Amino acid sequence: MSAPDLPTNPVVPDGLDVPADLLDIDPEQLRALGYWVVDRTIEHLATLNDRPAISTGTLDDLTAALGGPVPQSPTSVDEGLRLLADIALENQQHGDHPRYFARVPAPSSYPAILGEWLATGMQGVSSSWGGGSGTATIELVVLGWLRDAMGLPAQSEGVLLSGGSLANITALLAARTEVGNGVVYLSDQTHSSIKRGLLAMGQAPDEIRVLPTGDDLRMHPATLRDAMAADRAVGLTPRVVVATAGTTNTGAVDDLPAISAICRETGAWLHVDGAYGGPAALAPDRNGIVGLELVDSFVMDPHKWLFQPYDIACLWVSTPGLLYRTFAMHPEYLADVQGGGVDFGNRSLELSRRTRAAKLWLTVRTYGIPALIDAIQRGIALAEYAQQVIEADSRLEIVTPAQIGIVTFAGRGCSADDHWRASAEVTADGYAAATCTVLHDRTVLRLCTINPRTTTEDIRGTVSALADALGAG
Numbered sequence: 001m002s003a004p005d006l007p008t009n010p011v012v013p014d015g016l017d018v019p020a021d022l023l024d025i026d027p028e029q030l031r032a033l034g035y036w037v038v039d040r041t042i043e044h045l046a047t048l049n050d051r052p053a054i055s056t057g058t059l060d061d062l063t064a065a066l067g068g069p070v071p072q073s074p075t076s077v078d079e080g081l082r083l084l085a086d087i088a089l090e091n092q093q094h095g096d097h098p099r100y101f102a103r104v105p106a107p108s109s110y111p112a113i114l115g116e117w118l119a120t121g122m123q124g125v126s127s128s129w130g131g132g133s134g135t136a137t138i139e140l141v142v143l144g145w146l147r148d149a150m151g152l153p154a155q156s157e158g159v160l161l162s163g164g165s166l167a168n169i170t171a172l173l174a175a176r177t178e179v180g181n182g183v184v185y186l187s188d189q190t191h192s193s194i195k196r197g198l199l200a201m202g203q204a205p206d207e208i209r210v211l212p213t214g215d216d217l218r219m220h221p222a223t224l225r226d227a228m229a230a231d232r233a234v235g236l237t238p239r240v241v242v243a244t245a246g247t248t249n250t251g252a253v254d255d256l257p258a259i260s261a262i263c264r265e266t267g268a269w270l271h272v273d274g275a276y277g278g279p280a281a282l283a284p285d286r287n288g289i290v291g292l293e294l295v296d297s298f299v300m301d302p303h304k305w306l307f308q309p310y311d312i313a314c315l316w317v318s319t320p321g322l323l324y325r326t327f328a329m330h331p332e333y334l335a336d337v338q339g340g341g342v343d344f345g346n347r348s349l350e351l352s353r354r355t356r357a358a359k360l361w362l363t364v365r366t367y368g369i370p371a372l373i374d375a376i377q378r379g380i381a382l383a384e385y386a387q388q389v390i391e392a393d394s395r396l397e398i399v400t401p402a403q404i405g406i407v408t409f410a411g412r413g414c415s416a417d418d419h420w421r422a423s424a425e426v427t428a429d430g431y432a433a434a435t436c437t438v439l440h441d442r443t444v445l446r447l448c449t450i451n452p453r454t455t456t457e458d459i460r461g462t463v464s465a466l467a468d469a470l471g472a473g
Contacts, residue, residue: 025077033077040085041113045096052430053097055090062091098454099432099462102423104248104276107451109307111366115359116309124355126160127345130337132355136344139357142364146300147316149369150281151292156316157323159347160356164275164301167313168242169197170348171297174317175240175269176201177326178296182239183207183231187219187254189247191273207236217250217400217439219243221258228266240269245289245298246277249437249446251383251403253277256291263296271297275313279305280380280404282373287380287404302360305376305405305450312356315348323347379405379450386447386459395467399444408437408444411470416443422469432462 025033065087095106118124119135126135143158161167168191172184184198188210198208209231211223228238241263243254256272263270272292278300280287292298297317302308317323328346330338338346345351364372383402390396390409399408411418416438423434423445437446445466449459 033081036078036081040081044085048094048097049099051097052094053100053433054093054102054427055430057087057091062087093433096451097433098451099458100451101447101449101462102427102433102435104304104448105451106303106310107307107453108309109363109367111362112308112359115362119355119358124358125353126355126357127351127353128334128337128343129339129341133341135355135357136342138361139344139355140342142357142361143314143316145364145369146282146314150278150300151286152295152298152316153293153318155320156298156318157320157347158314158316159323159344160360161313161315161348161350162311163303163313164191164273164299165193165197166348166350167275167299167301167315168194168271168273169201170323171271171299171315171317172198172240172242173201173349174319174322174326175271175297178319178322179239179267179269180237181207182237183209183228184240184242185209185211185224185227185238185268186242187211187213187244189213189217189219189249189252190242190244191248191275194242194273213252213440217247217252219254219259221255221262224259225262228262228268238266238268240271243270243272244277245272245274245292246280246404248276249406249439250400250408251277251406252400253288253404256289256294260291260294269296270294271299273299275299275301276304277404279372279376282369283377284373289404305379306360306372307363307375307452308359312360375452376450378452379454382449382454382456382459383407383447385456386449386463389460389463393463393467395471396463399439399442405450406446406448408439408446410442410444411467414470418470419443419445422466425469426462426465429465431465432458434462434466 066083094100096108124135126132126139129136139160143160147156147158161170184203184207186195186208195208199205209227211219211227214220224241231238241259243256243259245253245256260270272295274281274289277289278298281289281292295318297315299313299315301313303310303312324346327348344353383405387398387402387407390398390407395411396409397412399410401407419436420443423436427433435446436443447462
């Protein structure tokens, strides 16, 4: 077939021969607006202590302020920025607030904020080597720094993802590639997103075992061994064990060496969810998180305890090339950018990937690991101090002692409803954000104290407010 004849003088539509300014903003105006964003961010950080730890508007009010008909004509970007800052971004949980103790706080470090800004402004992408060799390199570097600092297997390869939910399911998909289908073992303290992820990836519900924990709320190796034996006795194959290094409820750490030994005996894959507690293993004494050199895969969320803006999670897999074997694809339209280095788009289900590494790389490089360890240890010490404050109040009792930044407690003689009401009242007041959880059918109050800017006065004031609210019932 011959090529079609092409016009010798194609007609150029009006205006197409010059660059368009349809979406441009004058550089000096952009500079001024950028300065405003910097100033507004600094104001946010500097005044957090004087503002509510969480603000929640009504859908009607927020939609009235932020919505309306589809915009058909330009409006002021200045006005839009103010609406974002004063309404949209104000009406949310402020995980960086010094008295935000609910769920898991997310205090950001200044270098992380700067790295995020710069990477966004320069459209940082980390999908392929040809499309982002510099951003791929800093992802490799920071993953290697943290892997080595925590004592993970030296050959482990990693990838940055959005958070623990996606990182854990990515690890479990890789595990299935390596060991095949079979029974997966969790505990009743395993993060709920993991069972959801297993079901979403097609794991048979009757091949998910949720093992009971004891009073220490840890997965017991004997319970695991018995469950595996029972499954093998009926012809089922144990394939994956999910242990936890720092549970969300209480900060409990499973016995990784003992669980690893069972996995080695049975040929099961050991995945460890350290989304919350993982960074505590950076300390020289590991804060009780021992045995990471034995794991097959491991997850950690730097937007929790490594002081990063949302979102970022680390996943490491100890089998080189496994992530690539699980997720790689080679379409013709990517042939010119793949190869020559690491294509991170072939290490998970994410192909289009912004660079999450810039903020984390800049943070670790700026502070160094010892300074980050000091900040982590402060969070641990604050929980231990909170335990002392609780024990000194006759109205309260400790339920689980301080463990890597988390302590749970209850009001003496108080009902489950009393606890939920007290946490809601203190949070609605704006002074602090607190919440309840349920441990083996008992409702308790819970504090997570990982913000380096939290003071002992913040702890005392919050515990006192909760005790007062319980008494008001």
